[in-house]
Amino acid sequence: MSSRDVILGRVRRAIADVPRDDTPYEQAVERNYLLEHGTRDVAGTVDLLAENLADYRAIVHRTDDEELPHLIMRLLAGRGTRYVLVPPGLPPEWMSAADPTRVHDRAVSTPHELDRVESVVTGCALAIAETGTLVLDGSPDQGRRRITLIPDHHICVVRVPDQVVSSVPQALERLDPRRPLTWISGPSATSDIELDRVEGVHGPRTLEVVLVSGA
Amino acid sequence: MSGTFVGMPAFPEAAREAVDNPILRGNLRHATHTIRAKRAVAVSELDDWAALREAGKQIKDHTLRHLDHYLVRLEESVTAAGGVVHWAVDADEANRIVVELVRATGESEVVKVKSMATQEIGLNEALEAAGVHAYETDLAELIVQLGKDRPSHILVPAIHRNRGEIRDIFAREMGEWGRPAPEGLTDTPAELAEAARLHLREKFLRAKVGVSGANFMVAETGTLMVVESEGNGRMCLTLPETLISVVGIEKIVPTWRDLEVFLQTLPRSSTAERMNPYTSMWTGTTDEDGPRTFHLVLIDNGRTDTLADEVGRQALRCIRCSACLNVCPVYERAGGHAYGSVYPGPIGAILSPQLRGTAGAVDASLPYASSLCGACYEVCPVAIDIPEVLVHLRERVVEGGPTTREGNRVVLKPAKGHAAERAAMRAARWVFSRPGALGAGQRLASRTRRFHPRSMPGPGRAWSASRDLPRLPAEPFRDWWRRTDGGKETEAK
Ligand code: SF4
Numbered sequence: 001m002s003s004r005d006v007i008l009g010r011v012r013r014a015i016a017d018v019p020r021d022d023t024p025y026e027q028a029v030e031r032n033y034l035l036e037h038g039t040r041d042v043a044g045t046v047d048l049l050a051e052n053l054a055d056y057r058a059i060v061h062r063t064d065d066e067e068l069p070h071l072i073m074r075l076l077a078g079r080g081t082r083y084v085l086v087p088p089g090l091p092p093e094w095m096s097a098a099d100p101t102r103v104h105d106r107a108v109s110t111p112h113e114l115d116r117v118e119s120v121v122t123g124c125a126l127a128i129a130e131t132g133t134l135v136l137d138g139s140p141d142q143g144r145r146r147i148t149l150i151p152d153h154h155i156c157v158v159r160v161p162d163q164v165v166s167s168v169p170q171a172l173e174r175l176d177p178r179r180p181l182t183w184i185s186g187p188s189a190t191s192d193i194e195l196d197r198v199e200g201v202h203g204p205r206t207l208e209v210v211l212v213s214g215a
Numbered sequence: 216m217s218g219t220f221v222g223m224p225a226f227p228e229a230a231r232e233a234v235d236n237p238i239l240r241g242n243l244r245h246a247t248h249t250i251r252a253k254r255a256v257a258v259s260e261l262d263d264w265a266a267l268r269e270a271g272k273q274i275k276d277h278t279l280r281h282l283d284h285y286l287v288r289l290e291e292s293v294t295a296a297g298g299v300v301h302w303a304v305d306a307d308e309a310n311r312i313v314v315e316l317v318r319a320t321g322e323s324e325v326v327k328v329k330s331m332a333t334q335e336i337g338l339n340e341a342l343e344a345a346g347v348h349a350y351e352t353d354l355a356e357l358i359v360q361l362g363k364d365r366p367s368h369i370l371v372p373a374i375h376r377n378r379g380e381i382r383d384i385f386a387r388e389m390g391e392w393g394r395p396a397p398e399g400l401t402d403t404p405a406e407l408a409e410a411a412r413l414h415l416r417e418k419f420l421r422a423k424v425g426v427s428g429a430n431f432m433v434a435e436t437g438t439l440m441v442v443e444s445e446g447n448g449r450m451c452l453t454l455p456e457t458l459i460s461v462v463g464i465e466k467i468v469p470t471w472r473d474l475e476v477f478l479q480t481l482p483r484s485s486t487a488e489r490m491n492p493y494t495s496m497w498t499g500t501t502d503e504d505g506p507r508t509f510h511l512v513l514i515d516n517g518r519t520d521t522l523a524d525e526v527g528r529q530a531l532r533c534i535r536c537s538a539c540l541n542v543c544p545v546y547e548r549a550g551g552h553a554y555g556s557v558y559p560g561p562i563g564a565i566l567s568p569q570l571r572g573t574a575g576a577v578d579a580s581l582p583y584a585s586s587l588c589g590a591c592y593e594v595c596p597v598a599i600d601i602p603e604v605l606v607h608l609r610e611r612v613v614e615g616g617p618t619t620r621e622g623n624r625v626v627l628k629p630a631k632g633h634a635a636e637r638a639a640m641r642a643a644r645w646v647f648s649r650p651g652a653l654g655a656g657q658r659l660a661s662r663t664r665r666f667h668p669r670s671m672p673g674p675g676r677a678w679s680a681s682r683d684l685p686r687l688p689a690e691p692f693r694d695w696w697r698r699t700d701g702g703k704e705t706e707a708k
């Protein structure tokens with residue numbers, strides 16, 4: 001007998017005392033929890049996102065379409081960035097004012113090559129206001145998972161209010177589980193040493209979030 | 216479970232040692248009290264907490280009731296998404312499978328994401344014996360690994376170490392394993408974290424094989440999920456060419472939507488955050504993003520035996536948040552090592568004796584490593600009634616009875632010559648002879664009176680079978696004394 005059969009056989013014997021219950025799964029679990037906490041208008045939801053992002057030590061900026069390229073330029077210049085990673089599908093106008101050399105993540109790039117890059121600029125799939133979370137799903141404006149991981153500085157652009165949801169249940173409903181998903185809530189952090197919070201162990205130590213509204 | 220902890224003294228002896236170590240006690244007290252207070256705040260932000268907790272419990276119970284169905288479903292979806300599924304009956308088989316998979320890549324080192332399942336099976340030791348170095352990449356696990364030590368907490372495994380000790384370990388050991396610690400390393404947490412960043416980065420960037428566990432697996436879609444804070448998880452899950460995930464069969468949820476419950480309850484219960492900094496989800500393999508080969512090793516290792524126990528099976532709902540450790544007055548004083556297993560604290564006291572059986576001295580004493588105060592049940596986000604299972608296991612140890620070992624129904628004899636009873640009573644006496652432990656336990660006990668068994672567990676059962684135990688007073692005497700200064704102050708205060 002294969003181990004698979006052994007385990008499945010043991011499971012069936014272990015639950016032999018339990019009466020089979022054929023309620024369809026949609027009805028088997030009571031879901032009387034909230035799908036959203038509190039009531040807010042659209043602007044209030046965006047404000048909550050900004051507040052929760054900042055509470056978890058992300059640096060939050062607000063701008064509009066027109067000003068966005070200049071803001072990105074200033075943020076990169078402020079860090080002295082010489083090389084910046086951009087995913088293949090990033091709207092080119094976002095970077096139109098930026099000076100640093102653009103580096104594209106190619107399949108052949110080794111992680112070592114990417115390690116020489118100081119900053120990365122991406123879009124996102126959506127952002128969750130109640131938890132201050134950005135979700136990336138590998139779409140062309142976000143690129144491969146590794147590009148938002150290796151550089152020490154991540155600038156993430158969120159279109160407000162289109163890309164903002166209130167809660168975790170609303171986020172899952174909009175996401176596609178077949179894509180690789182990365183949820184980011186603030187910069188990398190550890191509390192492993194005497195519970196003192198230290199920003200940045202392996203992921204980016206600085207997370208800047210730009211909330212951009214249509215002009 | 217693996218032989219990692221063979222030779223451990225039973226709980227009372229190990230606890231005595233821990234209690235005599237003032238550094239350990241100080242660290243533990245600080246840690247548990249800090250997280251405990253923060254957790255209460257994080258939980259109070261959600262006014263539907265009770266409903267989320269109930270939904271989490273129901274999702275997990277439903278899954279366990281139909282576990283065969285969901286395991287097969289998961290296998291189909293993972294396979295359809297490009298992964299390969301392996302099944303392991305016990306620790307040895309799981310280790311053999313992983314060693315084979317690593318050998319097939321031709322590599323001699325792997326990077327690891329912190330995972331309870333791989334600790335449970337002793338994977339690092341098995342890999343080492345096969346000539347493969349396994350590098351722990353979680354900062355706390357790195358501290359434990361470099362210190363040739365054992366984890367003592369589910370969430371913060373190096374909580375028993377203070378910054379000075381960590382500095383010494385880094386300065387002494389890092390050079391042996393790779394990039395040495397910088398000259399003149401001080402003991403500030405920021406500098407220590409930076410030393411770990413530099414030391415591990417060279418390993419991440421060249422790693423070809425990653426090994427992880429998973430917090431959840433979705434049967435419907437084949438998605439696996441890992442929550443973490445540092446980014447080491449993301450590194451291990453995306454940079455290597457081959458990813459091997461070793462996961463207990465109980466970690467399934469039926470549908471994608473179910474994650475909405477646990478993504479709200481897990482971070483708040485464990486790190487007391489609205490959301491942990493990073494969560495990674497992957498479904499099989501993705502073209503040009505992340506590992507090209509994905510293996511899932513599903514492990515039983517005592518879980519089906521646990522599932523066979525009508526009272527004890529609820530322990531399989533556990534999502535390893537560690538909230539129960541942080542409120543436990545016994546854990547706070549004894550520390551994680553005293554439990555002699557990778558699962559410390561209240562959950563360890565009920566899970567380890569079920570996964571491993573109660574034949575050994577450690578496992579026979581674990582159900583007594585508790586004051587039954589009920590605080591662990593109150594904080595548990597999936598409502599595991601830990602005190603109920605503890606009482607049930609005490610009976611099992613003392614009176615014997617039917618149980619399942621390696622898939623077979625067996626009838627345990629009552630422990631010979633009352634050896635277990637003596638071990639048990641020693642553990643119970645240890646708990647009750649500590650004024651501090653007892654005080655904390657009692658205060659919580661009176662607040663949780665309704666959870667208390669009405670009859671005496673274990674040895675006292677015969678006596679109490681025909682009597683009700685006296686109910687606990689609403690307020691312990693010593694609290695009343697302190698509050699009223701021995702009755703001098705007014706009661707109303
Ligand atoms: S038993 Fe409950 S509180 Fe303890 S670790 Fe498991 S889920 Fe968390």
